[in-house]
Amino acid sequence: MEPIDAPVQAPGGTVEVHSYLGPSDERSLADDVLDGLTRPLKELPPKHFYDARGSELFDAICELPEYYQTRTERLILETHADDIVARTGAVELVELGSGSATKTRVLLDAMAAAGTLRRYIPVDVSATTVHAVAELFCDEYDGLSVYGVVGDFERHLSHLPEPVGPRLVPFLGGTIGNFPPGSRRRFLRGLGKMLGPGGHLLLGTDLVKDPHVLEAAYDDSAGVTAQFNLNVLHVVNRELGANFDVDAFEHVAFFDREREWIEMRLRATEPQQVRVEALDLDVAFTAREELRTEISAKFTPDGLGADLAAAGLELVEFYTDPDELFAVSLARVR
């Protein structure tokens, strides 16, 4: 698809946003729903949580007391941002799954202080967040060029512009944990190709820990994560003319100790017959049948090193917090 916005000169710098989501992406939801709802264990990929409401709910999750990930990752970045910038000499950030990019400021500030900051490229499926962040950062950082990409980081990274100098690619928030192990390595291998000369990946990963702490982070007492999880049914109802009775599903989150990942599921509280009009599909749920909506892998330093090595990457630095709850890894092509 063609870019939808021409570059605009804003007080701080220039901003342009390019969208690669269009009718074919409605098909991507349709294909995922057709695949996912006809599997023996029903499943939907987590990227479909993030319509405007889903993105708002995710931001609310980041503020929850149980959700230690965001504040811990921010602390790690605050502690080590100057070191990251000094080691990489980065002049541009290409942020994957940027969302509302609240932690990104820490990196942009360090680059601005070092006098290297030139360009910021947020990439996200959520158009509302890419537009909001692009305008905000362009206003806030003098001379910054913002090139927003509304797209799927699994399909649209070939549309990124050439690097303007050493590139740093933050992939924060533990989003890499949404990939199962084989796809994770394939995806990381692909990232190696877009780092460019002297480029680095900055990968945020949640670490294996007490299952009670992990499960509380995905099943908060205020029920925000439950709303976020259920939101995917609203997305399918709206986009594909489905008739899920959302109130007849409940949120489930548990830590699979063998696979070392959190699973989020939606459990039908009673038998339900669902019609997905756009697919001419009828799907039956039995009472207590579950639909898997997310896996979120938790890492050990050794496991992470093995994933990076298998993807042709080498670890440059492994940053963590004093309690070793979360990690931010700096890596480059071997």
Ligand SMILES: C[S@@+](CC[C@H](N)C(=O)[O-])C[C@H]1O[C@@H](n2cnc3c(N)ncnc32)[C@H](O)[C@@H]1O
């Ligand atoms: C767990 S949130 C993390 C947001 C932010 N990076 C942070 O650390 O708080 C995942 C983000 O990735 C985006 N996302 C998920 N799947 C995506 C995909 N396939 N392509 C592009 N963005 C995606 C979502 O819209 C959301 O903003």
